[in-house]
Amino acid sequence: MSKFRAIIVGGAIAGQTLALAFEEANIDYVLLESQSQFAPQLGASVGLWPNGLRILDQLGIFEEIEAIAEPLSAGYYRRPDGTAFCKSQLFTDVAKRHGYGLTFFQRQHLLQIMYNGQRHPEKLLANKVVDKIEETVDRVTVTTKDGSVYEGDIVIGADGVRSVVRQHIWDEMNKLENPPKEFLEDKKAIFAEYTCVFGISENISQLEVGFTHLCYGPSRSFLVAIGKDHIAYWFLFEKMKERYQLSDIPRFTEKDAIEAGEKYSDVPISENTKFQDLWDKKGSAVKVAMEEGLVKKWHHGRCIALGDAVHKYTANFGMGANTAICSAAVLANMLHDALKTNPNGLSMQDIDKTFEEVTASRQSTVQEVFVGAGATTRLEAQDGLMNHMMGRYILPILYGEAWKLEAISELMRKSPILTYLDKPTRPHEMPYYDEDEKKKTPDAGWFSWLGF
Template structure:
């Protein structure tokens, strides 16, 4: 028996990790508590920093078959159009990094990741975990049905309300109660809420169009996908900051109340939110959880994705950040196992596991804190009171589109330059201003 990774969670972060390990020839098992790719109605923005890694995994073309580049941005304030894309609007993302930004059903990306895993028998569903225990020799995962899985590391990819994170904390407190940083258990906060969903054939929504419609203290965002797909969002400020474990929950009645309040608000030059709502396939209203954890790993447990770093959707870096983290973990693991292969040791020593954990934590905490902060600021700056709306309505039409594009490039695209790549897979032949390429 050689090295084995146990991945808990079969969504984007978990399946990306699985595909990376499979490409590296590393044994693994995925334990998912539900089915793969359930139709929950969520959309996903893919940005160049995520796309580059997915391209290395060989699935870029498959994704582009079901989506379109999104770079034509319209802006409205209280029903008045303030900005439209120029006839020769440039795709800044593609010009800068070699990849466009795109929107698609989150479910579809998960399906593509799963389809490209060769050993699907390693992806197990409907698995409920009872406990995770670490020793100097390895890690043991015990399931509700009595099944036990043993391995060298556990990857926690099980979402914002992560069971693995709780087991990591339990392990830390068992070893030394002072190891858990103060405030770690209250690190999830909620400042904003969001209505999100998917509709079909909404008037005035063109494929690849992005529509930012502002009302007082709220923003309605609509993105046109392929074949009439329409991804919609309503961002709202809640009026206070909630802290875990006392986070708000919303009902279907709350959702419908928000939808009705915005029914007559314009989302583009010809349609209102009511047109979207009447054509919806699915719609959900949720608190926007953000996290600022400081401990990303401990010994043989490594946390990835929303389980440890969750921004708001404003910058689109939730899924892309998860893909980045999967790549960084895989890079560190491949390096460590290469040393072990040279030494002919079949398993990862505790010292090496700790080394991976500490380096991963250092690299990802700094990076994700930057992206989480950017997302929060974007939400703050897009939810304007009435007097700010009036100022924007006066000033924005006076700003040249080239200057507005420069501002967008600085806020949205500059942070992407620090995205990692997969060290053990060939780099695509797409040119981009990546920090890790400039440094070479």
Template sequence: MSIPKNFRVIVIGGGPVGLALGHGLSAANIDFVILEKHHNIINDSGAAIMLWPHSIRIFDQLGLLAEVKKMGMSVHAKANTLLNGKVTGRANLFDMLEEAHGYPCLNFNRPKLTRVLYEGLPSREERIKTNATVVDIETHDHGVRVLLSDGSVEEGSIVIGADGVHSTTPDAVQLPGAVWPRRLHRGHGEFTFFETRGTGMTTQMTAFDDSIHFSLCRTLAEPTTERKMYTAEETAEMAVDFANVQVMTNLKFKDVWPKCNWTRLVNQNEGWVDKWHHGRVMLVGDGVHCMMPNAGMGLNCSIQSVVCLVNELSDALKSNENLDCKGIDGVFSRYEKIRKEEAKIVYDMSRMIVRGTTWSSWMAWLMDQCFVPYVGQENMVRKRVSGPVISQGRVFNFIPWDGGSKGTIPWVHTNL
């Protein structure tokens, strides 16, 4: 049975998650609109994003593999260091993952990834509305009404919130995003992901083709729910605290800071929501499982949620031409049950990594400085990431496809 034409999805949020959702709905022939509150979909600022092999595989299925490879930066090795620059471990983790799963790990400036998703979305001019700030959502037995700040109304069958986190429990301060010309970092480890660790502090740095991105993370004295806006002076004060930290081999942060052309200091959110949907409204992504970025898995986890949700919705619409409230609740409940189990693995891993690299306890220090070096980074990643996360990566079940590239570890979901 074909998808009914009168079923319409309203997606709130035009970031990478909302755009990925748009690609899935478009491929499933499900009518939709994406509402974005900002004037532009693509902005020049933003933190770096890592896409792991199971996400690159989804881009391959959507026909966007060539574009993501062109826009993304290959990462091959990971170097663990102390704040004083001492290297405690180095491994070709990302090369190993590509060999295991058949797809690379790619690092992006957020605007570049957003551009790939935006420009590759069919009929994007008709499907995306900018300057669309949501002020209220009304639900009734036969659909939803989304009221916008300009007085207009969007009507549809369901609402999917993909606009990120609004109120979770932050437990760290992060300073993401700074870039400067490539000439300043030659010889400092292109294609290597650097991560420092120490008591209450950790940094990450990666080189792109034309820039370097860094993030600094410092634990707060106490977790807080406060949504604080930091001043330029407070940002500069934090930069002073990290001045003598060696963020790359033979490169201290005080040498980086004067060359920055974009920085932002924020409270980094972390939290898990038990209830993901109500009635005709579903949340997806950071709105229900907000993770610290140190593991680089947040967007990847959200993309998997997008795939699972669209699969469930497509299956239900093909078998039930008039999907009522009960049917929608069934779709949402099945999706939530599946993804809670899968996402919790990634969420717990992200919590463990940030606490390990900031040595939040003596046990965290022991794991980071003794257990991981003894077992080996590659062995840890094989056990914690390759098997339970990447190889379990889902694909759209309604797109005819041969399953994509193969590695030494077989994919669980192949759509064959």
């Protein structure tokens, strides 16, 4: 397998998952990261569900995560005045069923754990900004802005929503006499309608560790998760006045974040806590537009994009990192299988077939999460009368939490693992589909049209 080489562009969660997975599959690679650090402190947090944690467990880094993070156990759904209308045990039930609890902690810490777990960190190169991608009949070349040149068989774009690899794919398809229909749709697929101000606050002792507080609209919502040592990971979601396409999505400054935080400083987070209490103890605050969109055509030629580059969701459901990990695992699986069959390397036909199989295997799941995440954002912001009625009355009264638990369990059970590594053995009550002889392909179900 040493004759085949992958060039990974992007060194965040998806890219580092690929590097770890390729090491286990004996697939050669080089990873190019545009930033100067692999674990920068950006004031962001990350939520990991069982579908992501199970793969990270296979890759040998779950114990490090478990040592520093506190799984969530319960949560409250709250009215705009801070009073609770529902207490949730969902996270405890998910952990019992699937062996891992939803875990919130600093994104920087996850990236550092992943980097520390790399067997060959010399293959991960920082300060490598991609300038040009050139494809030939039998190779692909990536040139970075410092003049370095890297050759390989494929390029994988794990470089985020403004992906240079995805843009290269689009540029190449634009040269075709008859571009795919999906390409024409994909150029308009990514948009933003909501913003998110996020931050981390320490010593929030009045809120219980392991609990979340989800505070509903109007036209905004708060999510606060209390992690280990009473650290609060919080998000302020707000609807913008208009919807923007990718090229027009606004960028925000620290001043914008401060203005948003001060605007909602008096909003109750619980009976004894206002947002001001978190704001006063924040390390930093960052405001971003929440891009959302699905790209249907992930690949062209020797290049494929994954993660946020092709499936980007609003952050309310906390599934972005997890589906990126899952997509990376599926790509690693299929490359491993293709190279096992063709140990001397892959033809262009082999590469195209592999990339198409990756895309086809992931499309229904990312579509389901995309619809669910978007619905969640609008439900919690009480965006319009229907969302207000559904979120506050219809769903809680008619269905309680049962539908949420079943929908999430279906998503967890059908999630992929690395097929060439041993399955984790952590106790869990409900078998994953790869463990269940009676497995079936589930319908999208409740999650896809009601949201979480």
